[in-house]
Amino acid sequence: xxxxxxxxxxxxxxxxxxxxxxxxxxxxxxxxxxxxxxxxxxxxxxxxxxxxxxxxxxxxxxxxxxxxxxxxxxxxxxxxxxxxxxxxxxxxxxxxxxxxxxxxxxxxxxxxxxxxxxxxxxxxxxxxxxxxxxxxxxxxxxxxxxxxxxxxxxxxxxxxxxxxxxxxxxxxxxxxxxxxxxxxxxxxxxxxxxxxxxxxxxxxxxxxxxxxxxxxxxxxxxxxxxxxxxxxxxxxxxxxxxxxxxxxxxxxxxxxxxxxxxxxxxxxxxxxxxxxxxxxxxxxxxxxxxxxxxxxxxxxxxxxxxxxxxxxxxxxxxxxxxxxxxxxxxxxxxxxxxxxxxxxxxxxxxxxxxxxxxxxxxxxxxxxxxxxxxxxxxxxxxxxxxxxxxxxxxxxxxxxxxxxxxxxxxxxxxxxxxxxxxxxxxxxxxxxxxxxxxxxxxxxxxxxxxxxxxxxxxxxxxxxxxxxxxxxxxxxxxxxxxxxxxxxxxxxxxxxxxxxxxxxxxxxxxxxxxxxxxxxxxxxxxxxxxxxxxxxxxxxxxxxxxxxxxxxxx
Ligand code: ATP
Ligand code: MG
Numbered sequence: 001x002x003x004x005x006x007x008x009x010x011x012x013x014x015x016x017x018x019x020x021x022x023x024x025x026x027x028x029x030x031x032x033x034x035x036x037x038x039x040x041x042x043x044x045x046x047x048x049x050x051x052x053x054x055x056x057x058x059x060x061x062x063x064x065x066x067x068x069x070x071x072x073x074x075x076x077x078x079x080x081x082x083x084x085x086x087x088x089x090x091x092x093x094x095x096x097x098x099x100x101x102x103x104x105x106x107x108x109x110x111x112x113x114x115x116x117x118x119x120x121x122x123x124x125x126x127x128x129x130x131x132x133x134x135x136x137x138x139x140x141x142x143x144x145x146x147x148x149x150x151x152x153x154x155x156x157x158x159x160x161x162x163x164x165x166x167x168x169x170x171x172x173x174x175x176x177x178x179x180x181x182x183x184x185x186x187x188x189x190x191x192x193x194x195x196x197x198x199x200x201x202x203x204x205x206x207x208x209x210x211x212x213x214x215x216x217x218x219x220x221x222x223x224x225x226x227x228x229x230x231x232x233x234x235x236x237x238x239x240x241x242x243x244x245x246x247x248x249x250x251x252x253x254x255x256x257x258x259x260x261x262x263x264x265x266x267x268x269x270x271x272x273x274x275x276x277x278x279x280x281x282x283x284x285x286x287x288x289x290x291x292x293x294x295x296x297x298x299x300x301x302x303x304x305x306x307x308x309x310x311x312x313x314x315x316x317x318x319x320x321x322x323x324x325x326x327x328x329x330x331x332x333x334x335x336x337x338x339x340x341x342x343x344x345x346x347x348x349x350x351x352x353x354x355x356x357x358x359x360x361x362x363x364x365x366x367x368x369x370x371x372x373x374x375x376x377x378x379x380x381x382x383x384x385x386x387x388x389x390x391x392x393x394x395x396x397x398x399x400x401x402x403x404x405x406x407x408x409x410x411x412x413x414x415x416x417x418x419x420x421x422x423x424x425x426x427x428x429x430x431x432x433x434x435x436x437x438x439x440x441x442x443x444x445x446x447x448x449x450x451x452x453x454x455x456x457x458x459x460x461x462x463x464x465x466x467x468x469x470x471x472x473x474x475x476x477x478x479x480x481x482x483x484x485x486x487x488x489x490x491x492x493x494x495x496x497x498x499x500x501x502x503x504x505x506x507x508x509x510x511x512x513x514x515x516x517x518x519x520x521x522x523x524x525x526x527x528x529x530x531x532x533x534x535x536x537x538x539x540x541x542x543x544x545x546x547x548x549x550x551x552x553x554x
Contacts, residue, residue, distance in 0.1 A: 015056075018056065023226045025057060026059075026227055027058055027059055028050075028061075030046050030060060030084070031065045034080060036274055037080070037273070037285040038084070039268055039290075040268070041260055041261040041291075042293070044261040044310050045231075046084055047087075050088055059095035060093070061094055061095055061096045061223055062081070065215070065219070066099055066100055066101045066199070067100050067211075069202075070195070072200050088307075099201060101201045104209075110214075110250075117247065119247055120154065120174065120175050120176055121174055122154050122174075123171065130172070133179075135180075135187065141187045161192070168195055173191050173192035173193075174188045174191060175189050177240075185237055185240055189214075191210060191213065191214035192209070193211065195207065218248075220253035221252070222251075224253070229257070229258060231257060238257075259316040259320065262321045264479045264480065265324050265475065266291040267476070267488055273290065275489070279489070289473075290475070300540055301542060302335070302517070305334040308330045309326065309327045332543055335517050340367045341365070341519050341521055342509055343365075343457040343458060343505070343521050344467065344469070344503050344520040344526075345505075350431070351384070352434050353435050353437050354435070355436045356437055357383075361382070362379070363380075364377070379413060379506055379508070380506075381460055385411070385459060386459050386461055387458050391456050392404065402456060403419050403435075405421075406419065408450070410441075410454070412521060415439070418436055420435055438450070459505065460506075465507055466502045466503070467509060468537065469541065470499050470538065470539070471541045472496060472497055472540065477492075477493045509537065518539075523541075525545070
């Protein structure tokens, strides 16, 4: 029986619109600007837009909001498409792949329409003059001399703008609304500017480009988007959105706003993420420490867990800061169900099992206790094994259930051993333990008579596979990075990456694939990094087994 979840406020709006017959079906869009890689905030928007369409039998367009030629690039377009497909686990999630730049001619015609209606004018003022004339929130702006240009003159000047007769910034086209409006964005907003720049799709066809407020709503309308969902900072833009639709008499798309996702110990702005990449604080957009979708993917987060996270946080109307641990919780929950268990020793201590005379034995170990169909794998056992250095204490306190002189432990999926002798080098450091094993204690046999509390992971020395392990931590030390004083880069965690050049893994790890998820027993969840090769296996720690952060750092 599935749990009935209450509707979020956008679902309520959609249900009302469908019930009243206002819409027969819904069409949403996800409108990324291709000026960076997608981050977890975008994931929220993707889940919301695609989720609504899925729930109510509608569709979603992927529309690249590519109206700013300077910062946009096809590398970003490709990464965005890849990330959306991955996040939604769907090769064809969008109804149509569209580009605002494909509407440039039509948007230009919309501007011409406004001019003809006496609702737009060409302004020769400098940007400083425009800013001054605009007034302040408490003081109305002033109408300048260009505002009363005739329709003919405006048409002729706007054509000349398009034809490249002017330099960048020499003229702009403004909507003629109200210089005294209490909404500053309605004080004759600029709708077209001159920019002699190459566009990644339209090349050099255009030297004038529409502003966001004269491109976004128009694109929604051209596509007949029913519910145009954006983040709260666009609330003051909504009157302009509606004004354009009304004056141009085009399809009445409606804008709705929800709170953007902000997360602790993260930044959620493409501009800042780009700085981290360009200034090499991280290796790339998909560095596993980045809050980007590609970074999280590389780190081993699953699309299911990201979707679960987006679902859990819900759709809010007020800004808030979501705890990064909630995302990690979702990741752990999913990985616990799907991860293959493996044994890896990070910091080895050699154990010689003095009474073991079988040479090598192949033992079976379950791949996943959470999955009855998970099967088993072969794990070689031999006279010499590695255990973790910190699983042994020469002088152990009471209730120490790991290995100590005279004490017994179980080796996972193998035998019970007892520590008989501690071998030290000349400096007095422990270099080896001599142990004996109980041959009747093989995993699965009845050992009820023996009192052993601890179980250790181990690997056979002869068959151990050296792997590189990359341990990640929070990228920032500050909980609310955006609100912290000064440059956000001052809060970068210097210990966000720890590389263990050699850890010792069981041989089955040689077969690990990029898509697989692993739990290194007692260590955490791991996945193969994309830089891994058969000669040099590299694993990323996705997340620790428990939330250790809370205890250590607060
Ligand atoms: P950034 O601040 O990272 O530059 P943006 O809003 O400029 O983000 P766009 O590419 O324009 O980036 O965003 C595409 C869509 O994703 C928009 O609809 C935007 O509202 C939404 N979006 C962006 N950031 C977030 C966020 N943190 N939470 C929820 N939705 C977001
Ligand atoms: Mg944007």
